[in-house]
Amino acid sequence: MKLSKESVLGLIALATFLLLAVIAPGFLSSNNINSMMFQLPEFGLIALAMMVVIVTGGIDLSITYIAALSGVGAALMLTNGYGILPAIIVAILFALACGAFNGFVVSKIGVSPILVTLGTMVLFEGIILAITKGSSISGFSEGYSLIGNGYYLGLVPLSIVIFAVFAIITAILLSKTSWGRSVYMYGSNETATLFSGVKNSRVLMKVYLYASLLAAISAIIMTSRYNSVKVDLGSSYLLQSVAAAVLGGTNIHGGYGKVIGTVYAVMIFQFIRNGLNLLGFHSSLVDVVIGAILILVLAMNFFSDKFKKIAETKNAGKAA
Amino acid sequence: MKALLKQKEISILAIILLIGAVLSFVSPVFLTIGNFLDIIEGNVVIGILAIGMTLIIITSDIDVSVAALTTAVAVSIGYLFTFLPDSWISVLLLFLIAPVIGLVMGLINGLLVSIIEIPAIVVTLGTLNIIAGLVLYITNGNYVNSTNFPQSFMAFANYELLGLPILIYLLAVVAIGTWFILKHTLIGRSVLAIGGNTQSSVRVGIDYKKVKLFVFAYMGFLAGIAAIAQTAYTKAVDPNGMLGLELTVIAAVVLGGANIHGGRGSIHGTLLGVLLLAIMQNGMILARIDTYWQNVVTGAIIVIAVSYDHLSYKRSQDKLAKIEVEA
Amino acid sequence: MSEYILQMKDVSKTFPGVKALDNVQLEVKKGEVHALIGENGAGKSTLIKILAGIHKPDPGAKFYFEGEEAKINKPIDATLKGVSIIYQDLSLFPNLSVAENIYIGQDSNKKPWKKINWKSIKKTADKALEELEVDIDPNTTVERLSIAQQQLVEIARALAFEAKLIVMDEPTSALSSSEVEKLYKVVDKLSSRGISIIFISHKLKELFRVSDRFTVLRDGKYVGSYQAEEIDEAKLINLMVGREVSYEKNEKQVETGEVIFQVKDFYKQGNFKDISFSLKKGEVLGITGLVGSGRTELAQAIFGVNKPDSGSLKIYGKEIRIRSSADAVKKGVAYIPEARQTQGLVLEQSIINNISLPILNRMRNKLKLLDRKSEVQLAEQYIKSLDVRPALPNLPASKLSGGNQQKVVIGKWLSAQPKILIIDEPTNGIDIGAKTEIHKLLRRLANDGIGVIMISSELPEILAVSDRVLVMRHGRISGELGIQEATQEKIMNYALNSGSKKNPSEALDDTSRISQGV
């Protein structure tokens, strides 16, 4: 069997789905499937953003606050009577400004990403607090709420369509463009990449900008879905998104990571949370199960790698 | 490199002095001994955890489960209090049991990292979820207050020696002990070695798996001690009280000059990192900074500090003349 | 007691997809210097790693130490048998001091809580460094040393170990020849003390200088073992590659054309000064000098990764500014670095991805998306023309032997079709067969109109390939020689003496700092 890490994960996602369909009452109801589709995109987008940064060997601890700040941008526009489009544009601009700041300090000054984003995490949170004084901004138009709550063609939640589109765009950008290739190469060995005539700082800048763009899209969906924004919008997704990225096979030291893996990981998280909820598990135990799965899947990768190596060696031995 | 290492720590010291100067200018209380003791005592737990984290970061790993680990031990301590008789022997016993509980959990992290070769961040994210979830499930978040504490423990918690709270001594012992391990024992040097170059360490016969096991177990051990300190400091056991503390701990270590890619880091640097964060926390109220702007100030200082530190490092690197060019 | 310190029998090693060793044997006598030779990828390093306990051999292999059978499962087992290994890519700890690097590993089997005795560490280090007669401060951290100095630290470590068998995998590739001489002396001294040495090198002359016996590998197979007296260079080459190769002077392109590249007044504080030269079409310009004379810094400054304080460049008479390596590639300047593994290649990535990296923008289809097919084609083309082995385009570069890695780097830069190619120590660690191939290639490139600047410390290489030679000394150009007038002596004179007030005896001592061996 020559299954890639990602396909194995896909099978695990499928197995989880089937298992829960059997044991969790109401898991397969159209209502539940729908609500899962509404729940997944906001986290999925943050996880993709995190993945792209991790592929460069970095991490973006400020990503959820970028999302929150971008949501604040949209909220300010909407509550001041601007239309949906200007609000979306401002949300994206807010996020890009944050991303550009991160990108600047990381790529031009050269400070390591974990340090920079530890700082900007607090900084962006502070900016939100200074703007909102800690209270939530809410009460957006009906039209805006359709982004997160509406259906595309009356069938599929619009937000999951948006997520799918961005997942595909991310996959294409990473695997099919020279920027994407440079991201992987930079993640593996930045010196050699620089010595190959790649503009590292530009590559990195684009990484942080792109991650913040994804955060902005997530923020738009969240603000629309929850009809409000507060300083902690999406903050619980921070370490979870790291977990989803690595569960999805992304190398935490950089150089490897695929969109499809992260998507499968996000789906597994979604199925399990929802299924265990339906089964009436104590919410703390849901965390326990997620933690256990994270470790188990990675342990499985380890053992299957080992097995594969042994098998390959044997084959090569025979061939030689 | 020693000179450079010093350089790195000197730049954070410079930042601390600068902030300290500003603070003592705006607030007369800042430069008092009482305030300093408060700052240090209030950061003993972070300090102890950061010291353990330093070793892990030197080996180029990371442990995000520390806060959960410490909480788990603290909760166990609260539970033990209902058993242990009210005597100083109980306090001693606590110093045996708590570190061992921590050690066992640390060992689990270590085994998964070294034997199963799962990246540390994944392992500890996993154990963070598992431990925190179980703690919450078992305790339901209920906290134990000091009415249930044995008097002997309260006496320990409030004990002062030569005018200094006992917890400060605890931090000092941990710091000096760890410094000694790092500087003067074989295992300590191996920690630095595998951080510097894992492949080389394999070749010279260092069992890097054992070393990794050690750093995580030691982290667990220190988490056990930190749990005692936490319980003595807050005089309560709060299952939610340390949520999110792991990032502060990591921040302190990296601000203190440890390199997350491994090989570099020191105990005194880490303590300086803890001090920097502590002074900023303390300074916000003393400097009477508007509540809503405190995070902006803190965040900006962190970004400026790490950028300044990095720029001065780069400049010193550039200045290193490589070749003696004749005039 | 056996006369052999080490016997390895029936050693095979299979990597996924490659049979690196096939029933190889190696027998080393006590006190002898035993040369292990073979082409790039012949399996030398792999054999050594098996001896070291890093790789497990396929079942059936047998090891004997002093006649007694032994098992080696992990590095410490080898250490305990008195084996000390200096790897091709070194195994130092950049963050630790020289003294500690020398000491490390000695106590690996001791209790982890053992207290370190810093005094005795310093003493041991001092002694070992003294024995090597090198002037390195044992307190500096290794990351501040040059590659050559690092290699010496490795050797000092083996000395300090008091090993019975020292393996040196291409120890001289980064050493200047005075250091090489010192090394030979040390080798002689060690073998006279009864310590055995396995010496791996591609420099045949030096092998004949030090070795008592030769074991030859070809394509992972054992060819034979020979006394030094019973063979000569030509025969060895024949055994290694299965055909005859000679290290001949390349034909010069006499009619060089217009000036295509000019460097003017390059200056960088603490690195180089007053650098001006020009390069004509069809010409190979050799730059040589002592190790540490600033050649690499200069090349990297031209290439834009290491910005000069002042200076200007012209290509085809047009003034250009290179602010980054990306600029350089765009303007047609390529640089092949000397540090292959860290600067030259992205080791974990496939050969394809490495080769196409500098020209990703040219690998795009109409939709601006990467075209995998043309990438594969490109890679296959260079794998074939440079004879990269194994010829598997999807293999990560880390799985190639050192020499084959270099070929990939060259392929990568040829694919960029540069106007100017700067190549730094092009044949470091490359076997003689491949070496002549690379020389021919450089010449061919020059004939095709590419300006080639070749930095090399090997004078025979400089003389064989260049049309003109620049000599650098302490960050300045100390002399320029046309190939007709250039001789090793003249070059050496410039490398040492331009305007120098050094006293002659010191200068004399330096004479050998440019390597003269092949």
Added chain:
Amino acid sequence: GCVAENSGSSDSGGDAEAGGESEGESVQAGGEDGLDIAVVPKLVGIPYFNASESGAIEAGEDLEVNVNYTGPTQADASAQVKVIEDLISKNVDVIAVAPNDPASVEPVLKKAKEQGIHVMDWDTPADKELVDLSVKQVDDEEFGRHMAKKLVEAMGTEEGEIAILTGGLSAANLNLWIEAAQKEFDENYPGIEIVSEKIPTEEKQQVAYQKTLDLLKSYPDLKGVLAVSTPAPLGAAQAVQEEGLQDEVSVVGSALPTDSAPFLEDGSLDTAVLWDPGKLGYLTVALGKMLAEGEMPEDGQEIEGVGEITVKEDGKTVIMGPPADFTKENAADFDF
């Protein structure tokens, strides 16, 4: 208003509990095929909501309904919405929610209503238009002003500096109380000076303790601390206790009596003001059952196990009763 909202953490540590947004603690009680009443707190696993959980479960047993008490592990609006969505999937009869952010539950409550589920809020009000019933422990305005009065009373003077601690800057109900308290000071005690903006304590006793230490140093004339959110009064009192300032600095805040006991004892905490959260849980379930059975509560109605309730003019806002003061004298009488 929940007094223990775990939100708006504002340190560099940030919000870091991985997987913390998970949802769905659930406890079943009562009859097999009776009504399903879901009670959603702001978060589970803190003492305050544990206390209301036991009340809710007790009510479920007494009234023979299935009580499903479930919420996120962090006071996160989006996590709470997911819990409610899953409850809709489970097709319960009544959802009673204590919203972390009233606006953010609006869409999902609408959806619940569309599915024919009865929707109510408890502890903290949601959008008035949406809910069929709104259960409140106290009147926010009254509660805030009451705490302010208690503080002045404890200080024994109507002049002097005071500081206000809060759980988190973004907790809506805490902000309401603080505003009310400030109004009370402005209107009736002009001599009271509030030294700083409200200070966030991340819902942690330790942080409240440290901030109070800093406050005591920074403002040596400080006379009182008003600490809003359950851990904050404990931390403030701990600081006062350790500095031995029981007689100089008064602390008043919202806390549970058992937690407060050690501080009430020596006067480092003067008064804890709260209500019985268990009763609140009980009342919520009782009213939920009424709602599902088509009844509406009336003003002055006696609810068994709770007492007499007040219903406001709008007919759907129910107030459980006046706040309770816990002091040295009576703290031992309570078991929550």
